[in-house]
Amino acid sequence: MHTNLAVFYLFALAAVVGAAGVPMSKNIFWSAMGLLSALVGVGGLYVLLSADFLAVTQLLVYIGGVLVLIIFAVMLTSQIKEIEVSNQNVGLVSGAILFALTGTLLSFIAIWAPWKVVLRPESHETSAAIGNGLLGTWLLPFEVASVVLLATLIGAIVVARKEIKDD
């Protein structure tokens, strides 16, 4: 159990420190690296919560897809050398105050609320059950998600392409 706790603190530290780097770093590329650390940490927490399929999905979709996309956008849009241009910050003080308030409130609730925790035996691998669920109980959301992804694909291409005008 104590190794579990040590692993938890390792991944939680990676997640929280990385997440802290996203609003605070001066260079937007380091913000993206902080996001990388946060996503890896969250993936590790999924493993601790015995959500193995979700952890792999996190690695594949978030780190392999979304993060690469974000870094591409960073490279394409911002002049990284000009720090002030690339990552301006407004009201870091008010942001810190907001963070202190919401963070205290959420942590207070998380620690002192009487959650109805049910103790269960160690769970087993989930991918087979998730596959069955996606083709059974959650078939409709699964199909809707595929339609949403198709619409996203077309929409992103249409929005981002350069228009060729005749004149």
Add this chain to the structure above:
Amino acid sequence: MTEMMGHLSLSHFLVVGGLLFCFGLMTVLTRRNAVAMLMGIELILNGANVNLVAFNYYVAGGLSGQIFALFVIVLAAAEAAVGLAIILAIYQMIRSIDTANIASLRQ
């Protein structure tokens, strides 16, 4: 509070999820770079996902929380793709992604 010291509990994960949410909120509210704001949204969604999976493991049981988190990941990927496409289109138009400069509809 006493179980916070001993071994891993639901509260540990909820605190991490809450902190991720707060940092995401701070990013969205204080950044003027549109790409950085998208990063904040990803952080918020990840915080929500940690909470979903933690509640699934400690309270609800079954798989519904994990499947919900899976759909959140799908929608986050879709949102990131469309959002970045819009940002790139804006950048091609006005050569800036500072949200203060994107005000041409105001005139």
